[in-house]
Amino acid sequence: MIKAIIFDYDDTLVQTRKTRYNTIYKLSKQLFDTEITEREIDEAWGLPAEVFLLKLFGRFSSDINYLWNIYIEFSKKDLNIPHPNAFEYISKYQNIYKFGIVTSSSEKVVHRELNELQINTDLFFQIQTSDHTNVHKPNPDVFEPIFVLLKNENIDKKEIFYIGDSPADFESASKFGFHFLGIAHDNRHVDYFQRGEIPFVRNFLELENYLKKYI
Structure with a gap:
């Protein structure tokens, strides 16, 4: 039992993958003027949250509080879907x-x-x-x-x-x-x-x- x-x-x-890949694409383009690839996100996907952000955006900033804040702000524009x-x-x-x-x-x-x-x-x-x-x-x-x-x-x-x-x-x-x-x-x-x-x-x-x- x-x-x-x-x-x-x-x-x-x-449906986080579907939702957050779009979030990451937009964040990367608008804030860092770069086009992150699906492969880059795949390689970071599933890592603990802070490690995930640093792997994706650490080359632009090592300030985890800054990365958290911008990620959350962009995430709010893309509601997750059950x-x-x-x-x-x-x-x-x-x-x-x-x-x-x-x-x-x-x-x-x-x-x-x-x-x-x-x-x-x-x-x-x-x-x-x-x-x-x-x-x-x-x-x-x-x-x-x-x-x-x-x-x-x-x-x-x-x-x-x-x-x-x-x-x-x-x-x-x-x-x-x-x-x-x-x-x-x-x-x-x-x-x-x-x-x-x-x-x-x-x-x-x-x-x-x-x-x-x-x-």
């Missing part, structure tokens, strides 16, 4: 599972976006961001803080699913001892899931059907 489900945030619950049925699923099953988030994004970004989307953060017993730990995916120790909270409620690792979209999500969650389910909203990591015989779904309707057998 599964008692808790923890989600990755970016590209799992919300994946279809993501938060509806969580609302529907809030009395059956404990829901959490573990993400490499920053606390201020995640909470701001959830507020903009009018998502009740009380749906989640914990939203763990890059601000809560010194280690990050694919290091499995990233799950230690959130697991301590669940262990205090007598929930074992084998009673927990982690849902994510990337190889780093699978590697960290499986090594920590959680069940893992991939969610492939696009084809970016489908080959990885298939080659590794890693269970995955395409959307939240398929996710709901897959997890019903664990209720």
